[in-house]
Amino acid sequence: MARRPYISNWAGNQRFQPTEIARPASEDELGAVIASATQTDRQLRVMGAGHSFTAAAVTGDIHVTMHDLDQVHHVDTATGRVTVGGGITIQALNRELDRHGLALANMGDIDKQSIAGAISTSTHGTGLAFTGFGAQIRGLRIVDADGGSHDVDAGNEPELFANARVSLGALGVISRVTLQTVPSFRIHAIEQPEPLDEVLDHWRERIDTADHFEFFMLPGSHQAMTKTNRRTDDEPAPLSRFGYTRDKLLLENVGFDLLCRVARRWPRSVPKLSRIIATGGGRREYTDRSFDVFTTPRLVKFYETEWSLPVDAIPEAVREVNAMARSLAAPIIFPIEVRTTAGDDVPLSTAHGRESGYIAAHVYNGTSHDEYFANIAAIARAHGGRPHWGKLHNETAGSLAALYPEWDRFQAARANADPHGRFSNTYLDRVFGPLPG
Numbered sequence: 001m002a003r004r005p006y007i008s009n010w011a012g013n014q015r016f017q018p019t020e021i022a023r024p025a026s027e028d029e030l031g032a033v034i035a036s037a038t039q040t041d042r043q044l045r046v047m048g049a050g051h052s053f054t055a056a057a058v059t060g061d062i063h064v065t066m067h068d069l070d071q072v073h074h075v076d077t078a079t080g081r082v083t084v085g086g087g088i089t090i091q092a093l094n095r096e097l098d099r100h101g102l103a104l105a106n107m108g109d110i111d112k113q114s115i116a117g118a119i120s121t122s123t124h125g126t127g128l129a130f131t132g133f134g135a136q137i138r139g140l141r142i143v144d145a146d147g148g149s150h151d152v153d154a155g156n157e158p159e160l161f162a163n164a165r166v167s168l169g170a171l172g173v174i175s176r177v178t179l180q181t182v183p184s185f186r187i188h189a190i191e192q193p194e195p196l197d198e199v200l201d202h203w204r205e206r207i208d209t210a211d212h213f214e215f216f217m218l219p220g221s222h223q224a225m226t227k228t229n230r231r232t233d234d235e236p237a238p239l240s241r242f243g244y245t246r247d248k249l250l251l252e253n254v255g256f257d258l259l260c261r262v263a264r265r266w267p268r269s270v271p272k273l274s275r276i277i278a279t280g281g282g283r284r285e286y287t288d289r290s291f292d293v294f295t296t297p298r299l300v301k302f303y304e305t306e307w308s309l310p311v312d313a314i315p316e317a318v319r320e321v322n323a324m325a326r327s328l329a330a331p332i333i334f335p336i337e338v339r340t341t342a343g344d345d346v347p348l349s350t351a352h353g354r355e356s357g358y359i360a361a362h363v364y365n366g367t368s369h370d371e372y373f374a375n376i377a378a379i380a381r382a383h384g385g386r387p388h389w390g391k392l393h394n395e396t397a398g399s400l401a402a403l404y405p406e407w408d409r410f411q412a413a414r415a416n417a418d419p420h421g422r423f424s425n426t427y428l429d430r431v432f433g434p435l436p437g
């Protein structure tokens with residue numbers, strides 16, 4: 001008998017061996033896979049692009065991959081409403097939108113995720129006037145535990161729609177997504193090193209005056225690398241091919257990977273290497289298509305935790321994180337990323353009900369992160385922080401419930417949509433609590 005294959009996520013920290021792999025080629029086939037799982041009393045988990053660091057998509061039973069449900073179903077250029085298959089990658093979606101003169105209003109810093117996977121963990125980019133993906137959704141097609149399809153929106157099955165916008169696949173499988181897009185636009189970007197204290201002292205002004213502001217910093221450093229992005233209709237003036245290759249591919253990926261390897265092998269070299277990295281990035285100014293500016297190649301594998309805080313807590317929390325990082329026995333070489341989003345009304349969105357600031361911390365793959373991530377979590381929790389659903393954390397339903405005012409509303413939707421835990425797994429049982437079964 002052939003050995004059952006292992007599946008792993010992008011970071012390689014989640015590896016599992018499902019009993020069965022299903023790759024439906026149509027919504028009907030997807031419905032049949034789910035109906036059969038229910039009839040035989042089995043569990044199934046959908047994986048999009050496997051870019052979550054948590055065990056959100058892990059299963060020991062039926063693994064469903066959505067790669068073939070990646071069609072563009074409908075594009076309405078007048079309203080900007082676009083309906084696509086849940087398995088389409090954000091990269092393919094961006095290209096298709098661009099052909100129609102449309103664009104995503106905002107997005108994260110990579111485009112490799114599937115759209116349904118990105119929605120499901122509350123994926124976000126940066127910009128105080130812009131929400132994460134969940135609140136950009138206007139309709140979903142959800143396949144339920146019996147294999148039946150539901151087209152849900154604010155008028156039709158509104159409770160299922162409201163909750164499914166961030167749900168880790170707990171309310172059914174998303175086979176179609178209708179997004180509200182915007183006319184395509186370009187971004188004028190300024191990326192430059194700045195003193196961290198100046199950035200934090202003027203935090204509110206910086207995030208209010210740029211459309212998309214964010215910064216990176218090495219843990220413990222006094223220097224920030226800021227990105228101040230403004231939406232514009234100006235003609236593109238992109239980085240030269242040489243500049244792009246040097247800065248985005250070589251410095252930020254190949255060279256950085258080399259430094260990380262050295263640091264992992266010889267931890268005592270970290271302070272010296274940190275100085276090289278902190279001073280390595282100069283000033284860049286360019287204008288390009290929105291999705292080319294939002295995304296950056298991520299060729300270096302890492303593990304990540306990210307916390308959403310009330311946005312005005314960011315300066316104090318970042319200073320606490322920095323002080324903590326300086327006290328670590330093994331210093332960290334991987335940058336911290338700080339971003340913002342508007343608040344929204346999605347029950348389990350990490351930005352639910354509040355303008356949010358995000359602190360994301362990373363370590364090079366294969367590096368121990370327990371102490372560092374636990375310290376970040378303690379600081380974030382003290383500021384009312386909520387962990388990203390797709391990034392590493394140790395929270396449980398018991399601690400998460402108090403962070404979400406509409407927790408019970410989501411729990412009711414889950415109990416209604418999946419009373420027997422067909423769509424559950426160990427991670428969902430941990431973060432949402434077990435279902436009666």
Ligand SMILES: Cc1cc2nc3c(=O)[nH]c(=O)nc-3n(C[C@H](O)[C@H](O)[C@H](O)COP(=O)(O)OP(=O)(O)OC[C@H]3O[C@@H](n4cnc5c(N)ncnc54)[C@H](O)[C@@H]3O)c2cc1C
Nearest residue numbers: 048049050051052108109114116117120123124169174390
């Ligand atoms: C290099 C890198 C960069 C990243 N950058 C960002 C960023 O800028 N901002 C940010 O917020 N996050 C970021 N992330 C996290 C990432 O966006 C999320 O983890 C996202 O959920 C991954 O999408 P995916 O398609 O890989 O989903 P997966 O990881 O495969 O799945 C995530 C969850 O969604 C469920 N799911 C997937 N497809 C469906 C479906 N069709 N129906 C129902 N449920 C489904 C899965 O069961 C699982 O629970 C990054 C991750 C990496 C590795």
